[in-house]
Each structure stands twice: as structure tokens, then as C-alpha cells.
Amino acid sequence: MTKASLNKIFRDRYGFVFDSSVTLAAMKKELTKYEHMAANGPLLAAGEYNVSGDFKAITTNNGYSFFKINDKKMTFSEPTGLNDAKLKAIDDFLYKQKRNYVQVDVAAARNANIHFLKIEKRDLRQIKNRDANAKEYDLFKDVSMNEGQCVVDVIMYFMQKHTNMTRAQLVEELKSCVDRDEDSDITELLNVINNDKGYSINTMMRWVATKSDITAYVIDPFGNTISYHVAKTTRVFIACLMNNEHLYVLGDSQKKYLSSQKKIQMNELTFKEGFEDADFCTVQNCLNSTKKVVYVDVNCLSHVINEVIQTTNMIPCPILTHNNLAIKFRHPKTNQVFIASQDYDIRKSICDDLFAQTKYSEFKWNNQTYAQIFDSFLAYTNGKKIIEFKSYYSKEFYDILQIYLFGGYNACMIKGTEWKNGKLPPNMRTFDRRGCYTSCLLNNLDPYPVFSVHDHVERLDADATIPIGWAYISKDAMLGHMKFVLGWYPSFFVKYLIENGYDRTNVTLINKSSSVLPPKFFKKAVKNIQSIAVGTGGAKRIVNSGVGAWGKRVNKTGLTAVTDSEDVALAMLNEYPDLTIDQYSDLFHLNRSKTTPIMSGHVPLRAHIVCMGHILLHKMTQEICDENTIILGYKTDSIQVINPRKEWVLKGCKPKSECAIGEIHEEENKNLYGLHPDEFVGIPYEHKKREFTVVESGLKSFKVDAGAGYGKSFLLLMLYGEAKLLNLKVEKLAWTKNAANNIGGQTL
């Protein structure tokens, strides 16, 4: 087809011709597009359009369109200029196109909470934690001597202690136990036919059943029983762990627990802190250490574990985790226990100093975290009771804490990115407040609210005084140039907003605290921290971490098992609904983490301090800025400006080292980041509660995360209906019967 013939077609059908500079390929492409339009209605111009809900349509300039279905509705809001008829045409077109391009292979619901899983190859997460009450777990012995014959090897390992059975005898007996009709293990059958000696767990268990005095347990990588047989009188106890298409032998210490609990005891074998044969290493040299216990200056041992697997070809099992961090494991060859312990040497020297000065037992070195040292200071100053004086939250208030997070006030007052990424105005000045959290704790005059489960959200009358607790502001508030989006804030902060012009009638709800903690408790403890030497920067680390820890809302604990077998990984996925899999090169890391909400704690302390920080920042703005000042940004406790107030410049600033806690000084380090306050968006309380998020989306699979009652089942039904409407083949599947029943589907 030549240019001339194409131009003829265009002139005849569409009333125009192309310029000679347009290539033949481009003309063909255009023809395809126009033919497509003639057959299917108008095509969108290249670009991306937002439609209602999460539905997204993307057209490319080669005439193809791709779609993501997240919502049933498909009304366009962009681009402008489309009239109803065009919208209707596009709408119809989308429906048609979706039939052509959308493929929903299998919508697999993994459990009752509707959790679409997408397993991707990605590196292990770097994880954090320094809470390390060291625990030890048994090493699983590898007794394999012959390739592919671990069943025989394991049985012989246990039998040799009690009987004179020969290997040849055992193999003969095992061979007779192979189920040739039903056994699905074809490899095993072939092995037997070829007179090889590889046998499956099933065969082993059938063999055990023929004996009157042998008890056998086989456990999975997480230590739970896969298969077991208990003899009437046990003379031989076979216990082994299956992983990597291989069997590992369990030690005697695990057997007793295994027979009573149907699982092995992974967390109970502890040893005392302060173990003499211990070493502290960096992550680079930890594997060279010869000590029995190795503390590693790293928050997560994942990389060490991978190094161990690479060098030894053995996999430690299991690996203890906390907050999804691999914190402890035992070296499979050397038996050394590795414990993640960041800043070990710094914390140790602080504790040693403190114990020498105070003789207070809580300061005795026990691998404490900074946060624990802070708590010890509180106990040292006020008695232990203050640590136990906790808030207990109602479910409602716990939700508020989860939804309305508190962080320092960060904002870039200039829209766009011109002054970000290292490019800064040359005359920008940064003023910072030294030791912000510390000064807040020292200077606070408002009592800290302490909640009980009986404190619920109540309506607040327009003329009532605001009691101590947390209040809800139903419209955004401004403090000078700082914008605070609608949400829940401590009462003292809301009062400050009102004093600075916020409309009191917008404060509509209150969660009143039933008791309070006097400010002096923390003031005294912080003074103590300052007066007792804790090394360079020690006080700051202790106070900041301590305040952070008082904001803790969930506990996360878990286990990680590593396997090189995809079959084992999938089997475990089937077995444990809460399992996530990370693939690291050819290894599968199976993570089981359990998040437990902490319904008691001290969260209001942290939020209180953060809000005090907001007020200090507002006061700092008033102090430093006048009508000539241009505010560039805010950063928790600092402000970036051009042309600060003249008298402030004349007065000058003391260097940071000479400043007292809470004093303002000029900061050398300058940077600028954050959103413009106009871009801060708050979501009303009533709406936020009902929101759910689509975490991963794509044509083939995606994952929906949301709490109970957030509408996951509804979404699934919508999707199902949508797919049916499009004549797609779709099944609702789940791993377990209960889960399948919940969604009206079938088991896999």
C-alpha cells in the first residue's frame, strides 16, 4: 500500500489527505485508528483520564486502550469539553474494549478477609529492631549421608541407638510400604522400581504404623506437626523437620514439647543476658567471630542469614522476628547465636555509667533499648508506678489513634520543586529550636490525659468548655501560615487554636480523659537525665526514643522460615493464611507475623509533645518573622525563611552548643522539603472510618487491605458482577472451606 493509495482512502472516507512529510507507517497507523473508530466509536486522544472511583483508562497513541477495573462506575470527569453524547459513546466504547482486553484469570480469595495475593520477586525487606531479650533455639541436625536418601538416613539415625537393624533390612521393609496405587510421588515409585533408595514421608509413616513401638513426628518449617504416629509403648522416638525436600533431625530437648503440644518449642529456650562468651560485631565482621553469642550492630539480620545460607548451604530454622525484623537465629554449623542489637556498645556504655553513678538496679546492663532506659529514668525518679500508669483505650479511641497519626509539622510553603532537591535560595536562613522534645517535656504545664476504656466519644456543645482529652475539629485550622487539617487533637492544642482565631463552633466532638498525669513526672525525670552524664547525644536519644515508645500502638512478633523449595513454600502458604512470601534469589522467605493491637499505652504523651511542638513552631514564626519575611518552609521544630526580623538578625544567634534546651539558634544544615499546606488533605472522621485501600492493582491480580466491615466482601461481589457482565469466566476460590463459604465460592 503506497502513500498515494492511502491518501485516496483518507480523502474518500474522511475528507482529508496527509502532508508528504508524513511517513507511510504513520499513515497506516492513522488508518487503523480511523477504521477502529468507525467500527467502535471515537477513540480517546492519547493520555490518561480519571474516571469516577478507581477505574482508570489509559489510551496510547498507537490506538490501543488498556483498563484497570476497580469500580463499576465509569463516568468521566476529565477531559473537559466532552458533552453527554460523547461521554455516552466513550462509555459504550470502554465496555466493548474491556471485553477485548481485560483478562481475569482467576480471582483467588485466600481467606475469609478476601485477600488477593500477588507474589513478586523482590529483595528482603530491611527491617529494624533493637529489642533483644536473647532466646536460643535448637539446631536441627542434618544426618544425611547419602544423596536423596534422607528418610533412610533419619530412620537409621534413631534406630541405631536401640536396635541392630541394618540399612539393607530397613530398605527392604520400606520398599514393601510404598503404596503403588495411591502414592502420588512418582519419583519415589521410579526410585523403588530402579532399586534406588529414596522414600517419601508417607512411606515412612506407613512403615512406622507397622511397628508397635515406634513413635514418629514430622514437622513443617514453622515447627508444627504435618504427620505423626504414636505407638502404644514408645521405644524409639523419631522426630524430624521437613524442608528443602530434606529431613532434619530434632534434638531430645524438643521431643517432649513436641509430643505434648504437636509443635516444637521455638521461643522458650532462653539464656541469661550478660553471657560471658559474647561478642559485639559489625555486620561486616560478625561471621568471623568465634564467640558463642554474637551481637550484631544491625537492626535486621536478613543479610547475615543469606550470607550464612550461601556459605554453609544450610538453612537456619526458624528465625525469630519482631516487628517483621529478623532479630535472632542460630548458625547451623557453628551453633553461634546471632542477635540483632543496634548501638549495642553505645547503650552499654551509657548503662554502665548510669549504674556506676546511681546504683539503681534497672540501669544494670541488660541490653536495654533507649526507650527502656527512658522508662528506667521515670521509675528511678518517680517510682515504678508511673510506668504502670497507662491509658486504656476504647475501640473507638483506638481507631482514632490508628487513623489520625501525629508527626512533626513539615511543609514547603513554595509550590513546585524549584527549591527542593538541594537547590535552595542563597539567602535562606534556618532557625531551629534545640532539643525540641526535651524542652516540651520540661516546660509543659498542661496535664497529660490518661484514658480508660469507659472514655467514649461524645458530642461537645458549642458553649461548653473543652475538657482535658482529645477534641475533634470539623474544619481545617490555621495558625499563621500553618494549616492543620480537620481531625482529632489534644484539648490543650485545640484551645490554643481557638485562642488564635479558630471558630469554637467547629469543635464538635470530645473524648474526655477520666484521669490525668501531672506534667511534673516527666519534668523531673528529664532533669535527671540531663544532670546525670549519659555521653554525647545520649540524653537526646533516650528522651526521643522514650517519647516515641510511649506512642506504640501495636506489637508485631513472628517467625521466618527459609526454604529453597517452591513446593514447600506453596504448601506453607496453603497451611498458614497469614503467611507472606518474599523471594530472595532462589530462596523463599516465609514470614508469619502477628500484629496485636495494644489497647493500653501512653500514646497521648507523644501526641501531646508533638502538638506542643506545633505551638512552639507557631511562636517561633511570630518571633522571627515580620511583614518583610518570606517563609519558605517548616520542619518539625525549625523554620526556613528569607529576610528574618531585623532585630533578630542584629541580636544574632548563639552557636548551637551554647544554647540552652529550647533556645532558638541558627542552623547550618539547610534543606527544604514537604508538601504545600494547600495540599494537606484531611478526611472527615465519619468517612475515614469507612475507607479501604487497594494496595496493589493491575490487570491480573491485586490485593485489598482493609479492616473488618470496610467493604471488602462488597468489593468482591462488585467485581464478580462486573466480570459476569463482561462475559468473563470467573470463579470465586478460597483455600479453606470456611473462607469459600464466606464468599459463596469453592475451595481450591
Add this chain to the structure above:
DNA sequence: TAGGTAACGAGAGCGTAATC
């Protein structure tokens, strides 16, 4: 001109570093 490949760029995800 067709087919293949390198280069490029946008976007997303994740890890790191920094704040207190």
C-alpha cells in the same frame, strides 16, 4: 522497509536517612 535492540523516561516500590 521490516525486524531487532539499545537508550530513554515515567512511575512505582522500597530502602535509607533524617526528624524529633
Add this chain to the structure above:
DNA sequence: GATTACGCTCTCGTTACCTA
């Protein structure tokens, strides 16, 4: 310890260029 922003890296899709 909680939170945030930045930037690196990977992926995917498009474009530019080279060769037969």
C-alpha cells in the same frame, strides 16, 4: 520508636537507531 521525605532501582513502555 514513630513518622516523613528523598532517592535509588527496577519495570514497563516507547522511541531512536542500526542492519539486512
